[in-house]
Amino acid sequence: MPRIDLIETTLLDIPTIRGHVLSMTTMTAQSVVLVRVRFDDGSEGIGEGTSIGGLSYGGESAESIKLAIDHYIAPALMGHDGNDINGAIGIIERTVRGNPIARCAIEIALWDGLGRRLGVPVAQLFGGAVRPAMPVAWTLASGNSATDIAEAEAMIEARRHNIFKLKIGKRDLKSDIAHVGAICAAVGDRASIRVDVNQAWDLATARRGVAMLEEIGVELAEQPVRAEFLRDLKALTDTSRLSIMADEVLQGPIDAMRVAANRSADVFAVKIGQSGGLRRGSEVIAIGQAAGLGLYGGTMLEAGVSTAAALQLFSTVETLQWGTELFGPLLLKDEILAEPIRYADFCVHLPQGPGIGVALDPDKVRFYRRDRGATLAPTGS
Ligand SMILES: O=C(O)C[C@H]1C=CC(=O)O1
Numbered sequence: 001m002p003r004i005d006l007i008e009t010t011l012l013d014i015p016t017i018r019g020h021v022l023s024m025t026t027m028t029a030q031s032v033v034l035v036r037v038r039f040d041d042g043s044e045g046i047g048e049g050t051s052i053g054g055l056s057y058g059g060e061s062a063e064s065i066k067l068a069i070d071h072y073i074a075p076a077l078m079g080h081d082g083n084d085i086n087g088a089i090g091i092i093e094r095t096v097r098g099n100p101i102a103r104c105a106i107e108i109a110l111w112d113g114l115g116r117r118l119g120v121p122v123a124q125l126f127g128g129a130v131r132p133a134m135p136v137a138w139t140l141a142s143g144n145s146a147t148d149i150a151e152a153e154a155m156i157e158a159r160r161h162n163i164f165k166l167k168i169g170k171r172d173l174k175s176d177i178a179h180v181g182a183i184c185a186a187v188g189d190r191a192s193i194r195v196d197v198n199q200a201w202d203l204a205t206a207r208r209g210v211a212m213l214e215e216i217g218v219e220l221a222e223q224p225v226r227a228e229f230l231r232d233l234k235a236l237t238d239t240s241r242l243s244i245m246a247d248e249v250l251q252g253p254i255d256a257m258r259v260a261a262n263r264s265a266d267v268f269a270v271k272i273g274q275s276g277g278l279r280r281g282s283e284v285i286a287i288g289q290a291a292g293l294g295l296y297g298g299t300m301l302e303a304g305v306s307t308a309a310a311l312q313l314f315s316t317v318e319t320l321q322w323g324t325e326l327f328g329p330l331l332l333k334d335e336i337l338a339e340p341i342r343y344a345d346f347c348v349h350l351p352q353g354p355g356i357g358v359a360l361d362p363d364k365v366r367f368y369r370r371d372r373g374a375t376l377a378p379t380g381s
Pocket residue numbers: 052139141196198247298299300301325
C-alpha cells in the first residue's frame with residue numbers, strides 16, 4: 001500500500017501576457033499553488049490550486065489555498081493509502097469545509113500519483129476519454145475594444161480560437177454594449193461571442209443587458225447576477241432567449257443540484273477547482289446532464305497542471321455542448337510545464353501519458369517561486 005509520506009506546496013507568481021480586465025479586478029500576474037505528494041513506494045503526483053485576483057473573485061486566494069493544505073489537509077492525510085482516493089476525499093472534506101480549490105489541488109496530485117503507478121491516464125480512471133481534443137475559447141479582456149478585435153483576428157487567423165468570451169460588467173451598460181457590439185460586428189459569423197459579467201449586474205440591469213446582447217448576436221451570458229441571488233438567475237433564464245450560464249454559483253454538487261432543480265440556468269460552467277476536485281466535478285457534470293443542461297469546461301485561469309487535470313476529466317464527458325475555456329497557460333508569460341499543452345485547430349489537445357499527462361519544468365518553478373528572494377537572501381538579520 002503506497003502511503004502518503006510527504007505533501008509539499010510551492011507558491012508561484014507568473015506575469016500575464018497583458019492586463020486581464022474583469023469586473024472585479026485587473027490581473028497582471030497569476031498566483032499558482034503547486035502541490036507535490038510523495039508516497040512511500042517512491043511514486044509521486046503533482047497538483048495545482050489557482051484562484052483569481054487574490055480574494056476579489058471568490059473566497060480563496062493563493063495564500064489561503066497554501067495555508068489550508070499545509071496546516072490542515074496535509075497533516076490529516078499523512079500516512080493515508082494513496083490508492084484510496086475516495087477515502088482521502090472523505091478525510092479532506094471532514095477536515096476542511098469550503099476551500100474547494102485547496103481540496104481540488106491535493107486531489108489532482110492523488111489522481112496523478114495513482115495514474116502514474118497504474119501506468120494509465122487519469123481519464124482512464126474516470127471511464128476513459130471519449131475525445132482527444134476539445135474546442136477552446138479565448139477571453140478578450142484587454143479593456144480596449146480595438147485591442148480585443150486585433151487579438152480576435154489574430155486568434156482566428158492562427159486557427160487557435162473561434163470562440164470568444166468577453167469580460168464585461170466593469171463599465172456602465174451602454175459602454176459595455178458598444179464594446180461587445182464592435183467585436184461582434186468585426187468578427188461576424190467567423191466566431192461565437194459570449195460574455196461573462198462575473199456577478200456585476202443587478203436584475204434590472206441584467207434584464208436590459210441580456211436583451212441588448214441578444215440583439216447584437218451574443219450567444220450566451222455567464223453569471224450576470226450575484227451568485228447568492230439564485231432567484232434572479234432563474235428569472236433571467238426563464239425570460240431570456242440568450243443562454244444563461246451558471247459559474248460562481250456552482251461550488252460543488254449541492255449547488256449544482258439547487259441550480260438544476262428549478263432550472264435556474266441553461267448551462268453549467270464546470271470548474272474542477274470551484275467544484276472541490278475531479279470527483280465532485282464529475283458529480284456536477286452528472287447533475288447537469290441529468291437535468292438536460294448544457295455543459296462547458298471552465299477555468300480559474302489555471303496554469304498547466306490544473307489545466308491538464310481538467311482536460312483529463314472533460315475528455316470523458318459525452319457531450320460538451322459549449323466546449324471549454326481551458327486556455328489558462330496561454331495567458332501566462334511563461335510556461336511552467338516541461339512540455340506545453342498543445343493548442344491547435346481551435347482545440348486544446350488532451351496530454352498523453354500516465355497520470356494527468358504533464359510534468360513541471362523545475363527551472364521555471366525555481367524562477368517563479370514567491371519565496372525565491374527569501375531563499376536567496378542572507379539569513380540571520
Ligand atoms: O469564468 C471566470 O469567471 C473566470 C475566468 C475564466 C476565463 C477568464 O477569462 O476568467
